[in-house]
C-alpha cells in the first residue's frame with residue numbers, strides 16, 4: 001500500500017464533514033489535480049471529543065460510499081505510541097508514530113556503536129545531498145537513535161497485527177524543542193533504514209513556528225531552504241537507503257500556512273517530489289464560520305462556543321501549549337462579541353490569506369475550543385445538520401481554494 005504523490009490530512013472532529021471534504025478533492029480533480037484523503041485524529045482529540053477510532057473510520061467510509069469517491073483514502077492513527085495504539089489498530093490503515101517521549105533517551109552502547117559504524121559512509125564527500133559531519137552523526141546517536149528504535153518497536157507491533165501491505169507508516173519528530181538540521185535528518189534516516197521501517201512519510205520539525213489555525217511565523221526563506229534540502233534527502237533515502245519509493249516529507253499543523261504554499265509547490269514540482277500536509281483542525285473552524293454565516297441560531301451558537309472557550313482558556317490551551325500563542329489582552333470580550341452581527345463574527349474568524357480583519361488570538365482560541373462543542377453534544381451536531389449548506393460550503397472552499405489549490409496546482 002502506497003501513498004500518492006500528494007496526500008492531505010484532513011480532520012473531521014465530529015465526523016460530519018467527510019462529504020464536504022471529498023467535494024473539495026473532487027473539485028481538485030476537476031481542475032486536473034489528485035491527492036489522497038487522510039482522515040487523521042490523534043488519541044488526544046478522540047479523548048477530548050469522546051469519539052473512537054471506530055467512529056472515525058465509519059464516518060470516513062460512509063462519506064466515501066455516499067459520494068462515490070474512487071480516489072485513495074486513509075484513516076490515520078495520528079501521533080500514536082505503544083501506549084495508545086491498541087484501539088486504533090483494527091480501524092486505521094495509516095499510522096503516525098510519534099516518538100517525542102523517547103527523543104533524548106540513550107540507546108544501548110552496542111546499538112550506538114553499531115549505528116556509528118553504519119552512518120560512517122555519510123562522511124564521504126557527496127554521499128548525501130548535504131554535507132554530514134561526525135558531529136551530526138553523534139548528535140543523532142545521542143538524541144534520536146533510541147527514538148528511532150522505539151519507532152521500530154512500534155512498527156513491528158503494528159506489522160504483527162495487520163495484514164502485510166495493508167497500511168502506511170509515518171514517523172513524526174515535529175513535537176520537539178528544536179528543529180532538526182537537514183544533515184541530522186539524513187543521519188536519522190540511516191537509523192530508520194537500519195530498523196527496516198518502511199516509512200511513507202517523515203515529519204521533521206522545521207524552522208519557525210507552526211501555530212494552530214494561523215499563518216507561518218518565522219523566516220519563509222529559512223523554512224524553504226530546509227524544506228528543499230530535506231526533500232532532496234527523502235528522495236535520496238528512497239533511492240540509496242532502500243526506503244519505499246515515493247517516500248516524502250510531512251508538514252504538521254500545516255493548515256493556514258499560506259506564506260509557505262507557493263514555495264512548497266515550486267520545490268516539489270521542480271524536484272519531482274511529493275508532500276503530505278496535515279490540516280486537521282481547519283475544518284472544525286469552518287464549521288463555526290459556517291454556523292456564524294448562517295446567522296440566527298447558528299450565529300448564537302458560535303458566540304456561545306466562543307464565550308465558553310474564553311472562560312476556560314487555561315484548560316483548553318493546556319494540551320496545546322507548544323502550538324498556540326494567544327495574547328489574552330487582544331481577545332475580544334464575550335460581551336463585545338455578543339453584539340457582533342454575522343459578518344463581523346465571520347470576518348474575525350475566517351482566515352483568508354492576508355486578511356486584515358481575522359483576529360489571530362480569537363482564531364487560535366476557537367481552534368482548541370472544540371471541547372466546548374463536544375460538550376454541547378447533539379445541540380452542536382444538530383446545528384451542523386440544520387445549517388448544512390452554509391457549513392459545507394465553507395468547509396469545501398477552505399480546503400480546496402486555500403489549501404489544495406495552492407499546494408497541488410500552484
Ligand SMILES: [Zn+2]
Nearest residue numbers: 172174252253
Ligand atoms: Zn504533529
